[in-house]
Amino acid sequence: MNIEEEIKQAVFRSPHQKAYINLVYTAGWVEQQQSMQFKPFGVSLPQYNVLRILRGQYPKPATVSMLIERMLDKTSNASRIVDKLVAKELVTRQQCPNDRRTVDVLITDKGLYLLKQMDELEGGKGTGITNLSDEEALQLSKLLDKVREKN
Amino acid sequence: MNIEEEIKQAVFRSPHQKAYINLVYTAGWVEQQQSMQFKPFGVSLPQYNVLRILRGQYPKPATVSMLIERMLDKTSNASRIVDKLVAKELVTRQQCPNDRRTVDVLITDKGLYLLKQMDELEGGKGTGITNLSDEEALQLSKLLDKVREKN
DNA sequence: AACGATTATGCCTCACAACAATTAAAACAG
């Protein structure tokens, strides 16, 4: 369904407005898809994002401030999200010897294994992304990169 | 910044995976932009979406079940979101005479005025969408529509 | 009149955002 029907608004002021509303709408749509897919794994989207960052670092640990920096949602409570992950034994947290203010957060084997299972989702199977051809997928990536460009 | 740098992952399994992750990432990015823009107006994103639906209906009222149907997040507590909007006097709620189970939710003048002010945001000014040309914006819309297509 | 279906709320738990305050340790200035 195209965006006009989807939100029952027949006309937009400009291609930009149309694309913007479409992007916002699709953003919500995607997040909903994701949260449904995540449910069986027992981790929320922010938790998943933190795990991904930690895997990117592995086997080096990350500090909480590094997590915040990478987390997209800069103002978020990274500390509490790490709490949840520790409770699930997906990460460990221990004081860093060099700088005792900071904390080394490290993904565990269990965390790595969980991510490995969840990797299957990332192809986007069953999320509609496969409706696109290869070229269309690349083009979408390019356009999204451009939207996020600093101005 | 392209998505590889953004999430510090150099390689993707396929154009689809890359586009999917990019879409998820950009979805979060957009929602964050939006919530920042919404803050001065004192309404959350779900509240804003409900207001938009009500304006689309205006001057006809909407029922709660109609809101849920249109709300993208079908399982959400539409009732409570309406509560918040009533508290802010942006909508009214009154029992429908024909079917007394249902409730007529109607946007108020104050609500319409608020939306009118917020319309300025919808062009996406300052959100990066203006980085695109007109053709690119249309193409993005087309690709997003395709991603959301039922399969 | 009785039954089931529909519509909306209420209650409860959980997760997260946002902001403020606090603790501890490092860095720095004198």
Add this chain to the structure above:
DNA sequence: CTGTTTTAATTGTTGTGAGGCATAATCGTT
């Protein structure tokens, strides 16, 4: 070295929304 400032992380508090379950009122049908 001492005192101040800065940085890192945690904690507390409030508000919002998701998700699930239960319930009350009403409608439609039999």
